[in-house]
Amino acid sequence: MFIALIALAVFFDFFDLMLSGSVTAALLTSGWSTRELNVVFLSVTGLGGIISNLVAGALADRFGRRRVFRGALLLVGLGTLACAAAPRMEFLIGARFIASLGMAAVPGVGLTLMNELLPVAVRGRWVSASGVISTSSLFAAALAGYLLLPWGGWHWMFIIPGAGCLVLYCLTAVLPESPRWLATRGRHEAARQALSKMHIDEDGPLLALNTLERSGEAPVDRLFTKALVKPLVLGVVLAVGFNVATTGFLTWLPMLLLERHLSISNTLAYNLMMSLGIPLGGLACTMLADRISRKAGIIGAAVTALLLAAAFPFTSGYALIGTGFVLQVSMGVLSTLIMGLYLAELYPTNVRARATALSMATVRLVMVFLPFLLLTLLNVAGVVGVMAVVVICLLVIVFAMFLLGIETSGKSLDRI
Template identity: 35%
Template sequence: MYGDASVGARLDGLPLSRFHWRLLGLIAAGMYFDSFDIYIAGTVLAAMIHSGESTLRLNATFVSVTFIGMMTGAWLAGWLGDRFGRRFCYQFNLGIYGFASIAAALAPSIYWLIAFRLVMGVGMGAEIVVGYGTLSEFIPASWRGRFGTILNLIINTSLFLSTFLGWLIVPHYGWRWMFAIAGCGALVVWFLRKSMPESPRWLATHGRVEEAQCVVERIEAECGASPGLSPTAGTVASTVVQEGRMSDLFSRRLLARTITAVVVLVALFVVNYAFVSWIPTFLVQQGHSVSSSLGLTAVMFAGGPIGSLVAFSLAERLGRKWGIVLFSLVCAGFGVAYPFAQSATAIAALGFAITACIYVLSSFSVATYVPELFPTALRLRGSGVANTAGRAVSIFVPFAVANAFTHFGIAGVLALIVGTLLTQALIVGLLGTETRRRSLESIAADVAVPMGGMQTAGRPGNAPTAIE
């Protein structure tokens, strides 16, 4: 057995233990503050408008540079994480984000705040790529999907906390404290994360098999498991060193997976921003009072945690591929029915169902499925490309939604959402591969061909074979 396959088998054979939960906690903490900072933007910008420190145009610039930074961060995280390791990348990007948040709290003007926000966006965009990808490489195959849904649920609770703290803090102490909380929290997590190990799968893929085995042995000891068999000298010598290139993602064998990952994340961002971000505006435009619209919105958004729990229960039963297909179709069905809802109860019920489906899709796709699709040597680059495409499209979603609503009303917006969901169901159904309860090595073996930059470490005469 090759070095990295041996490492993967040993990681998948471990019993669930405190190590896995601590790893989840450390990754979730960093991503939580990342998400927290995204959601505080509305509160901060509203306060700056009220105080005369900003204008609507400058606020729009603030939002735009956030997306630009996140696109850049997602792209860079893919390259840095695959080239220099998961541990380096998640510490690097969290440090950037943390220090930039502290600087934002001290910004002398909105112009400086916009500049710091661009830097913060780089860290925020990188965190989502590295966090989900790193988690997938440590968790046993039988639990990988469920851990992804738990992480997704934890992260999304930041919406409530950011809104609640904004309500408590901003009117009395000003907007700067919101950035200070996010920055200090991120730096505390940065310090705690120094104890996290490098991914053994990444180490083995880059020919550092002895280091990988040492890390696995420490994890096995912490999990109370018997140490696995160390590789023989011949096994170590025949390990294939993989230095995948970005172009490999668009090779014949991986193109279908790259297309699937891009479609899945583009669809998620389109549906999320078209519905979740705009629903209060839709309700007001349909004649509901502001108070009524906010109340209905609160009921609808309660579907988010329920969706994550549904995903948790189905991740290892239904699977990711068919889960995405099924809930895309279910969500599309609710979307078709929504324009015909007349009573507040029907509107709230259908909105609740749509929100729950969106969170199921989020748990299945960005949190679990996309990182699983790519071999270790290209995992973060594949996720980075998909996230970059999703962020790029999300820049134009508000304009598409506004145009659809202006010309066709809520039915036009729902047509955009339903069309996106049906496209996703078709592409994933035709091109997607099922990853449920499969080792990452097994998933990668389906597309195992020599990739650009591979080298064989060790004695000549060992035929290089593509591995995970």
């Protein structure tokens, strides 16, 4: 139940993030917004995410994963409902910034908590299963857009995730705190109680952490020690590469389809059909995550995705739908492996939230400027220019894993 609650929270958070493409495309065609205002809308999401990641990561390592996770959910819910009430585009942009202050923290802290709650034997399988739930948000957002946007129901696109986050805020009151985090703070009795709440009796391997892990809160400069340089660089490169590629294709897909001179109704229909690939990619990971190495899975999915991304601008009709669909399957696999599993596995417990947050804060910094770059490329080179960015990012992921990849499959979080 605990894993399902976290997965559902990430689902509504991702739904909120992924509705951007469909909503901005609909607002553009209706005359309610412009390309320039759409780019500002996307950019402030990244700006708020920088603040969210840096602050939430530090708070989660100091005050606990559960408290920060729930606070972020509350902020996303209230900010997104404010978006639904926006009377004009400028108000919508301001409310989006408020929501984004929690939006980046929900998956970052939530997935950290999830990884720390799960035993090593089932970590890959259960995180992947939760990834099926959370990545289904892309299909859900596309379906909602297909049903609601043609008649101007964009307000409901914000009401759905806003209300969902508020409900999950109430339900997640039953979540236990991370036993690993409690152990690093010296609160071993509380850690045992958390394990008991999870019906786990074997606490020896978990609580017998080494001296460094028992030292409690690590100073900020601990992130930049020699031992952590390699995983930190790898985490930043993977997070930036994946999220830029995802934004360039998934978030901008409706605008890319409009650029192909499709009507708004056909654009939403194509987007809906392609978006089925993301949860199927997560489902594939559920079956394979504990059977293949993380390195092989990430490299294989990235190579497949970059080949499809390179072909996407030159397809049309059913070939366009098929290419986009399989590309999203590959993206779904990468989402689960990189964002769901690998990033949290790279770092020790007492800096895990901050190190993961630093990786994601770098992503959000890039996201502030990325919409302006993609809009320029779209105006100058069309779909080819935007997809070139996607291909380059996926290529960077492949080389990073070959050169810096650390194998984490089947290893305890405290032994990697």
